[in-house]
Amino acid sequence: MQISIQGLHKKYPNGNHALNDVNIEIKEGMFGLLGPNGAGKSSLIRILVSLMKPSSGRIMVNGIDAAKDRAYVRSMLGYLPQDFSFFSNLKTYEFLDYAAQLAGMSSRKKRNQAVDQLLEDVGLFDVRSRKASKLSGGMKRRLGIAQALINDPKIIIVDEPTTGLDPEERIRFRNLLARLGSQDVSIILSTHIVADISSMCEHMALLNKGQIAFSGPPEELIRQAKGHVWSIYATEKEYIEVNQKYEVVATVMMKDGWKITVVADEVIGYAAEAVQPNLEHAYVYFVEHTLKQIKV
Template sequence: MMEGEVTARPTAIEIRDLRVDYGDFVAVDDVSLKVPAGEVFGLVGPNGAGKTSTFRVLATLMEPTYGEVFLDGVDILEDREQARRIVGYMPDLAPVPTDLKVWEFLDFHAAAYGIGRRKARRERVAECLEEVRMSDQRNAWCHKLSRGQTQRVVLAKTLLHRPRVMILDEPASGLDPLARRDLRTALRNLAKTGATVFVSSHILSELAEMCTSLCVMNRGKLLAAGTAEEVRRLLGNAGRKVTLHFVSRVEHAMAWMEGKPGIGAMEREGERVTVDLEGDDFLQSELMAGLVNEGFRMLSFEERRSSFEEILVEVAESNRK
């Protein structure tokens, strides 16, 4: 899927035919994508997929080989300064100074963003620290923060100028489960204000929980975009496993299923039979209906599809082929 367009809402991020080359190496290969305003939109892919190169272009930190990028309608290649007022960028493992306290670090950036009056800066710093649950660390020295705390402080810095588009590269890196939950809440609250959050991770299940929509990249190409379930359907193996828990007559049920369309290997464990099924939802419903019509009694009929981790492993392993 070379282009993703999630909803009919106004477009906050539009990428057209983006390509990034490093010498003979193609990092981003003709990617086109539209992200509506108010989305928490995820970008997932294995290492080397092109995520960071894409984000660096969006953040106006590098020029693409060719292509066009618009943030809130602003052409970032034609008007970088205006684009930088719109965007907030958080790189993976961003450094913080060792000789400043947390509030001093944020106050410095607030001044750089043009929040001129000292009282206004102090209030905005306090708001951003509260947003990332770091108010109790405002007087801590930056060099004494844990990795997860550092990530949260850098996120607070990214929020200072109220960007309409946020580009977050692996923001959950180093966060514990509680902090990741707080991050999800903070990003969703930002989206409710109309801001657009474009966030990357190599953990697909993490993005599936965090984002309203997402896309998958590999080898510089955009493979799929949409909701988490749409991406699962587009990239997951067409095959699925169904486990049937019978009340009785297990052997007869297995004999009846054998040779039916889409039925693959069957494995029995007690009263349960796991079946490899090649087909769509209609074929699965036909199997269920057929068993019931034949009088086979079942306690359950459960489907197992590829997990997000399995999908990403399959995508990553294609790099080796």
């Protein structure tokens, strides 16, 4: 599996330049698309699943231009949209059965087997007769991934699947996705939650204001932020000043003042020491410091 995103631009009719020269190479395994609200993640994903056309640029899947052979890409695709919702009256298993029919499974027997297996896989077998609209948020998300998996996709694209889930349900969802990753399957996961990336993805891209600020393994992002994260030891008096001057990522109260962790190229005028960045620090560093001038 090889997905190559080349020189992608998206300008909406109202002038929003949502994607600005996006280039990414995606192979097998779990790929994380990280970015703050409004970065352009859903725009990129809508183009990837061919629900929307780019203004320019192209997407190649295994060497085939996705715009020229949409059926080829569609046949390999499983997609969980950010705003996934259900037909309100269907029971959980009926909903999956309906999705299976849409995916072209005509044999009732095969459908029943596939639906039961999926319900088992995502941990919804016990609630299969409950109305889909009455499931909890986390269960709905798992039903969402189940419908995306129905045709055994080689490319699985999930848009912010962990937002709004409690920690347990989020871990459960991550484990579910991790199980799906295999030799010939690519999973693309968009998120603004840094921990989703650090716990799951070998490769990632950081999207910010429509531009790719970084792409590579998460460890490389951390490496590049080295020397840009500092702990400042501030007195009560300096506290407000430091908060105004710097991008603060953590604050700890100490006996005689504050230890404030900031992201900055240098710190002058305060007692400070460089600290080893984690992925969250690196994320803030890249979002705040690496933006090219946006050409409209």
